[in-house]
Amino acid sequence: MLASRALVRGLQSGFWRRVSTSSAAWAAHTHDVDVVDCSVPQYNNRLDTPLPDVPFVRNLSAEQKKLKEKEKGSWTQLTKEEKLALYRLTHELSYAEMRQGSKEWMTVLGGIFIFLGFTGLLVWWQRVYVYGDVPHTLSEEWVAQQTQRMIDMRVNPVHGFSHKWDYEKKQWK
Amino acid sequence: MSLPKPAMRGLLAKRLRFHLPIAFGLSLIAAAAFKFTVTEPRKQAYADFYKHYDSTKEFNAMREAGVFESVRPTGK
Numbered sequence: 111m112l113a114s115r116a117l118v119r120g121l122q123s124g125f126w127r128r129v130s131t132s133s134a135a136w137a138a139h140t141h142d143v144d145v146v147d148c149s150v151p152q153y154n155n156r157l158d159t160p161l162p163d164v165p166f167v168r169n170l171s172a173e174q175k176k177l178k179e180k181e182k183g184s185w186t187q188l189t190k191e192e193k194l195a196l197y198r199l200t201h202e203l204s205y206a207e208m209r210q211g212s213k214e215w216m217t218v219l220g221g222i223f224i225f226l227g228f229t230g231l232l233v234w235w236q237r238v239y240v241y242g243d244v245p246h247t248l249s250e251e252w253v254a255q256q257t258q259r260m261i262d263m264r265v266n267p268v269h270g271f272s273h274k275w276d277y278e279k280k281q282w283k
Numbered sequence: 284m285s286l287p288k289p290a291m292r293g294l295l296a297k298r299l300r301f302h303l304p305i306a307f308g309l310s311l312i313a314a315a316a317f318k319f320t321v322t323e324p325r326k327q328a329y330a331d332f333y334k335h336y337d338s339t340k341e342f343n344a345m346r347e348a349g350v351f352e353s354v355r356p357t358g359k
Contacts, residue, residue, distance in 0.1 A: 262348035
């Protein structure tokens with residue numbers, strides 16, 4: 111189940127990245143297929159798997175192949191740029207880049223509010239055009255009689271309702 | 284590139300040693316705060332209410348107002 115979640119995450123990150131970057135930039139990477147083959151191991155950017163199943167760049171150019179050959183020798187011979195290039199061959203995003211986050215939450219929140227607002231309009235229309243009359247027990251007269259009865263029978267005399275009524279002056283405190 | 288070896292064991296114990304006293308302390312504070320802001324005033328309010336409570340007077344007042352079915356107001 112964890113593997114399938116990793117696949118979905120890889121697919122999702124691949125989808126959004128494809129939308130946001132140019133096709134030329136994608137050409138060298140493993141995501142330039144329309145249909146992803148889920149029966150083979152896939153690359154994923156996850157904080158909890160530092161070494162994904164496959165390297166990010168599968169189809170190496172001649173230059174990259176030469177670098178891979180050099181990697182087979184002593185690593186002290188590699189320059190800093192070469193080490194970084196090797197890292198970028200096997201990994202798409204660094205940990206810092208993975209943790210980066212985006213401004214997507216603003217879009218999401220905005221979308222939520224838009225739809226909530228629209229729903230509010232629908233509910234308002236429903237209240238005006240669909241609902242029938244309110245029960246007679248909510249009319250002013252009834253509520254006044256009800257309140258008087260509640261005061262008479264001393265509802266919640268310690269903390270609540272009748273506590274707020276001044277029985278001597280016959281008014282609210 | 285020689286970094287110190289990170290802590291490999293006792294991570295949960297270390298976290299608990301730090302967080303449990305805080306958790307217990309905060310819980311006790313929450314309970315004490317609730318006791319002294321809610322339950323004690325409430326008990327006091329009830330005690331004050333019933334200290335000078337004349338149940339007969341209240342009963343007669345309610346009877347006159349006509350809320351009872353077992354006794355009608357004196358006048359009928």
